[in-house]
Each structure stands twice: as structure tokens, then as C-alpha cells.
Amino acid sequence: MPDQTHKSFGVKSALLAICVHAAIVLAVGVNIIFDNVLDSDSTSTSVQPIQARAVTEEAINAELELIRQREEQERLRILDQNKQLEQARREQQEAEQKLALIESRREVEEERIQKAEQARQTQEDELRELENVTRQKQENLTAIEKEQSIMQTALKKLEQEKQEREKAAEEIRTQELASKQKQAEELESLHKEKARLKQELAQLEIAKQERLQAEDKRQQEIRKEKERKKAAAKLEEEKKEKERQAAIEREEKERLAAIEKKKRQEREAQDKKRKVEQAKLAELAKAQETERRKEEEIRQRRIAEEQRRNKAISEFSKYIPAIRNKVENEWTVLDVSESFKTTVLVKIDVSGEVMSATVTNSSGSDEFDRSVTIAIRKASPLPIPPDPEFYNYIQEFQFSFSNPSS
């Protein structure tokens, strides 16, 4: 039964719609969470200020040499630090490369989506082709049976249906577009993150510069104040410096760990997103396939229906002369000089019994109209095909009476 098919079809499409919507909601949710993580990370990258402190003069001279050596060591350490920075930069580049990789993967995915899009377009083309074929069929049918205007109506309905299907496809496309847009937004946030990292690097650079400058200044001060303060200050400085370096190192490590974590999360999100995307595409293809099958089914049913109707009509047509004959025999013509024409719509039951005879186009003469309806009534039951199949298609028809020109 067509109704059931339609109901199940409807349920399927409803489920599909739910799935798609759920996927989208999920993707958006993940995105938001991810964004929040990134935001909380970025707040913990501030640099601690450097504090100088005065020390006792006794140890200064004794330790000048040692300070120099430490200075040397410090220089080496700074160099080392520079190297570490370099490495951080390199890691940064690597991260960038990874981002690029993600991006290229995304491109591949986009391509895939495009391909899916193309596939869908091809499907649409096929649909259009089907439409063309149907139209041609329609033309043929019109040529064969002009009076069967319903055929056109049916085709119109089919077109409408197709339009609806197209609308559905359009909706899916719009959803896709929306998801794509969301991906683009995610990408943009990644870009933003990259920019932020760059800014942080620049800040680190600045901090380093500042630190170097401060060091120079202090050394100059130490040199200026000569020996007294040098040793203690240097000791203190050493300590502080150590602590500071340790802090920097820690910070650096934490930051890198955070970056790494973020990248991992990003990758995971990408994976998830891709999976959702693929699921969506699969679902879409499946929906389209169902649609196509449904359409074909309708078409087949319509053709079958048409064939049944044509058969019924041609069967009925064979009885028209008999009907005409019977009505003519029952029609007592009025002897009038005017020429009259009356159209009567007749409804019959399955046995040919006239249920009603209604004047739809009056001759203008009540008497003439009446003579006509009485004739039809008297001719009841009208001769009809023995197979009641005709009644599915012909329950009413009309008579056009015109008086014999005499």
C-alpha cells in the first residue's frame, strides 16, 4: 500500500534529519569546549619581573674572579638559553608545520566533500535526466491522449515532488555549508592561536633583551661601585639568576607542554570532525538512494495506473454507441424551429444506473432541457462494460444534446 511506504519513508527521512542535526550539535559543542581550553591556557604565560638586591662588600673582591667566571658561565648559559629559544622556535615551526599538515588534511577533506558534492550533482543531473525522460513521456502521452489532462497534473505533481526533493537536497547542502563554515571558523581560531604563540615568542624575545640590558646596567653599576658591593651582589645575583632561569625553564616547559596538549586535542577534534563528516556523507548518499528508489516506485505505479485507466477508458468507449443509441431512442424530440444545445453531466453507479443528470449548460429553453434530462433518466441503466474496473475511472460523463435540424 502506498500509504505505508510513505509513512516509512517519512520516518526514515525524519531519522536522517535527527541524525544530521545531532551531528551538527555535537560538532559545535566540541568546538566550544575546545575554544574554552585554549582560552584558559593563554592566560598563564605572563613573565615574572626581575628583582635586584644589595649584598655585603667583604665577599665582593674575593669573588670578583669567580663572578667573572660565573659571568662567563652566565654568558655560556645565555648562549645555551638562546639555543633553547632557538629550539623552542624550531618547535614552534614544527607546530606550524603540523598545523599546515592539518590544514592540508582539511583540504583533502574538503576535496572529499567537494567530490561528494560532485557526486550529488551527478545524482541531480541524473534526476534532471529522469525529469527530461518523464517530460518526454508526458509529451508522448499528451499527443496520444489529449483529454487525459490528469496526466499533466500528475507530472506536475511529480515535478513538484522533485522540487521538494531538490529543496531537501538544498537543505542538506545548506547544512553542509554550515558545517564547512564551522570548520573554517575552527581553522581561523587555530590561526589565531598561532598568532598568539608568535606574539608570545616576540614577548620572550623582548624579555630577553630587557634582561640583557638589565644585566649590562647592573654590571656597569657594579663596576662603577667597584669592589664593595660586587661580591655580595654578584652572589645574590647568582642566586636570583638561577632561580629566574629555573622559572623561565619551567615556564617554557609548561608552555610547550600546553602547546603539545592543544595540538593533540586539535588533532583529536579533527579526527572526530572528519568521522562525523564521513558519517554525514554516508547518510546523505543513503538518503538520496532511498529517494531515488521511492521515485522510481512512484513512477512505476503511475505508469501501471495509467495503463489500467487507458484500458478502462477504451473498454468504456466501446459502449458509447450503445449508450448513445439507448438515449436517442428515449429522447422525444420537441418540434421547435430554434436550434438548441444542452449539456448534461451524468453520474452513474457501477451498474450503469443513472444517479443524477444535471444540466451544466442550458439551451435557454426549460422545455428542451427537460426533454433531455427525462430521456437520460428513461435510458437508465445505461449499457456499460461488464468489468467493473471502468468504474474506477468513469463515474460520470456528459451528454451534449442538440435538436435535429429539420
Next chain:
Amino acid sequence: MPKIASKFLLIVVLLLAGSYANAVVTIEIDQGVKRGIPIAIVPFGIPQDIDEGLELDEVIRSDLSRTGRFDVKKVDGFLQTPTKVEDVIFADWRLIGVDYLVIGSIERVDEINSRLETRLFNVFDEKQIFGSQFIVSTSNDRQVMHRIANEVYKRVTGTKSSFHTRIAYSIASVSSENKTEHKLVVADYDGHNATVVLKTDNPILSPSWSPDSEMITYSILEKNQSKVWVQKISSGKRQVVAEFEGQNRSPSWSPDGTRLAFTISRKGNSDIFVLTLATGEIVQLTRDRQIDTEPAWSPDADYIVFTSNRGKGAQIYRVRANENQLVERMTMYGKSNSRASYSPSGEQLILITDQGKGNQVGIFDIESKSITVVSPTSIDDSAVYSPNGDMLMYIVEGRDRHIKILSPDGRVQSRVEFVEGAVKQVAWSSDN
């Protein structure tokens, strides 16, 4: 889920459309059968204290039958005899093959008058087509029946009938003194209510009604000279309107009532003249040396048809009444054709034709020039159309002279009653 709903709807519409697709199958009917329309006129319901009126409904039956347009069913075949609407079982009437049904009932109003209520039904849609009330007394009962018959006829056939009209006829009868008497009689078209309006010793010929049906013109054949008279029916007053030298005969009243066409015969030569009644002036329309007589006007008064033997034997000619008096021969076939007069439509002539089987009533179609014999008899004279063309009337001569009414196709014949004497000629009044 509007999408599902719309899809579902679409399919339903598609399926429905299939069954409506062939509402346009049209069957053309342009042939029918020419026969009487089956009608039943149920005897009217009458209170027991009224004994008259038993045959009143029979007047309607006779009227409708005479035209040949109705198949009036016999009362003894009825399954029921309802007199009120609520008693009518339409299925019973369909069963006996009736299309239309007339019922009626009479109630006494006072000593003289009764009220008649009558209705016409379409038996198939079971609807009343008309209903009306009349006050009936013995003096007008037949007139009322004729009116009802007129109404039924009009509502069923769409055309007018002439049941409520009169005729005038001239007769000769032998008096108690064994003397021949000539009379002019006016009666209902069916012969009832006959009144002698003129009694003379000389033959009364060619009666013709004025268009208002209030006067009659005729010719009286006197020994020395025939004259044309005009008589008012209501008063009986009459006067000579044409006594020109020769014999003044065959008057025919013009459709507008102002003129008479008539014949003057001098030295054996008859010609057609037109007399203007107001002035007494005459205009001669024909001038040949043979017989031209029996003039009759066309309904539009453009032509006067007449009988002439200017060719071999009597044939019908026509002359323009107003302009150039051009004469054309109309009838081409038959041993003889005479005494033509126009049908109300002006498209046919009714005439007396001899097609080799004696004198018969013929209908001459002006356009096709063909003549159709419609009378079953062959000693016929004085044929006329009823004012609405629904009947024909003529006189059968011979031993049993009488006036016959014919349906226009000749199928139905009936005899005009109460015609006592040797009827000569008949004229049918206008419908008013």
C-alpha cells in the same frame, strides 16, 4: 513534519486525479424520436355534490391529443388516481411510462362557483412545473380546461397552443319548411359553445376573422351580385364593404386589420383587389384574363397568395401586396393546388392539392417547394392552420360533411362536434 504531510497529500491527489481524469467524456446526441410525449391527466377530485365536471379533465386530454404532440395515457391504465400532491407516487407513473403528470381537485366555493387547483409534474425529477387555481362555473368550465391545456402544452413543448380559440364556419341546412337555410356559426375550436351569428337564404362564403377576433368578413352569394360584408360578432351588426361592379368574393382580412384582399369577377375574369376599409378605396393587384381568386395574406403582409389557372389548371401564385405587384408562381407539382393560406410562421402554406388522388390537404414548404399531403381523405376543402400552428382544420365534403382537426403531421385526426348541416367553409380566429 510538514514535508511528510505534503508528500502524502501529493500521492492522494495523484490517485484522486486518476478517477477525475475522464469527467470530460462527452457523448453527442442529435437524434431523437418524433412521437407523442407521454402524459397522464388524472381525473380531478370532485366533491360528491358536484356532478358536473366529470368530463372536465377529458377536455384537457382531448386538447393535448389533437396536436399529436402528446401521448395522452388512458385513465384505466393508471395505478393510482391522486388528486393531491402528497398522494402522488411518482414511481407508479414512471412504471407506466409517463413523463408528465397533471392532477387537480375541485372544491365548492358557493352555489355557482367552484375552485379548481391543478398541478403539472415532471415524473422523473418529481418536481412541480406549474400549479394554478381557477374559479370554475358551468359557464366557463370548458374555457378553463382549455387554458390549463394551453399551459401544459407550453410548459412541456415550449410552444403555444390554440386550445383557447374559436372558429367560424358556414353551413347550409334544410329548414322545417323544406327550405335551404344558410348559417354562419361561431364556436370553440372543438365545436362546443356553437352560436349562429347569421342566418340567410343565400350561401355564405369565405368567412375570415379580423386579427382582433372581434369581427368576421364574408361574401354572400346573391342571385344578381355577390357582396362582401363585415360583421361584428358581439353585436351581430353587419354592413356591406364591397359591392363593386361584378362579383365581390373571397375576402381575407389583412394582418393589421385595416384592409381586405378580395376578388372581383367581371365577365368571367376574376382578379385580386385590396380594399382599404377606412376609405373604401380599392387597388387592383392582378390583371390577367384567367381566374385569380382565394387571396390570403402572408403574416408580414408583404405578399398575397392566390389561386390562378393562368397556367394549366389551378396553381398557387403570390403577388406583392404593397409594391410592384409582381406575380410569382409558387406551386409546381400536382394536378391542381388551390386555396392556400400561410402558416403562422410564414414558412409554409396549407392548401388543397390534387396529387392524383383527389383533393387533399397539403402542406407546401415555401423554401423547398415540396408538398406533403396530410389528410387521409380526398374530398377536402377549406384547410386552415390554427393561429399557433399546433393543429390544422379542414372540411371533408361528400355525403357526411364535417370539420376535421388534424395534427400538423396528419397523424391524429378528430372531428369537430356539433356541426349540424352541410358545412361549407371554416375560418380559425386569432389567439386572443
Next chain:
Amino acid sequence: MKRNLIFIGITIFSLVLLAGCAKDVETVDITTTDSLDPSDGASGDEVSGVSETDDAVQFNIDGDDASGTGASQAVDPLSQRTIYFGYDESVVSEEAQTIIRAHAEVLLENPDANLEIAGHADERGTRDYNLALGDQRAAAVSSFFQEFGVDVSRISATSYGEENPAAIGSDESAWSLNRRVEFDY
């Protein structure tokens, strides 16, 4: 005229036929001329034409009873004051002319007498046409009287059409007697 030749032939034939039994033949001409008249071009199975011929023979026998003095009339035209005609005709036969001539001579001898002529027709044909036909027949007889010298002022002619038939009946025997002109003086 051809018709006259036929008439004479038939008259002679009739005279020969009737010589033995001395029967009257006066009206034979009426029906024979009628039946031989080809004017209408009517079809071969023309019923009335055939019956008229039969009637003509019959009438010869019947006519004997209708006019008892027939034999003397054949000898004396003055005893005959009726002229008979063919159907729808007003042609005066030669024999009728003989009768008219005889009466004209009497009238000429009696100048005070006035002549009254009345035309008649049989019941066939319409009444008004028959009146006109009676006029025509009366006028035809009148013209012969005038030709034989009777002054027109002494003659009055009228028509009764089919109103005053001489014989009652709807067959040729009656009709032939009714298609006539009667004169008196």
C-alpha cells in the same frame, strides 16, 4: 383542333354504338375530353383518370334514366338548355355550340326575351375557385350567344360554383352533371 377531332371520332363511335338501341349520347364528350387531356402530366396510374373513363361508359347507360327525352334532344337542340364541361374547363364543345346557336336563333326571333346564364362546377376543387370557374363557364356560353347575334345587354351571367349541384353524389356520374352552364329565357 386535335381535341375536336377526337371528340368527333368518339361521337361517331358512340352514335354507331348506340344506333341499334337508340340511346342518348349527349354527355359522352365531357368525360372523354377530360380523361384525354394531357395537361397535368399526371402519372400513368392516375386513379381518377381511369375511373372517369369507366364512368363515361357507365354514364351512357345511367344517362338514359337521367334524361328521359334524350333521343329527341339529339334531334332537337332546343330541348337542351344545359351545357356540360370537362373537369376544370370552360371550353364549349361544338355540339354545345349547336345547341347555343339554336337557342340564339329563337332569341333573335323574340327580342323581348332576356337571357339568364348560370355557371356551375362539381364539388371538387375549392368553393371560391369553383365560383370563379362557374363565372368563366357562364362567360364562355355568353360569348357564343353574342357571337350568334344576341346583344350583350339582353344577357345576365352569374355563377353558383358548387353551391347548387344538379346531382347529389361524390362520384363522376354526379360530378359530370354538375359541371355545367344552365341558361333560361
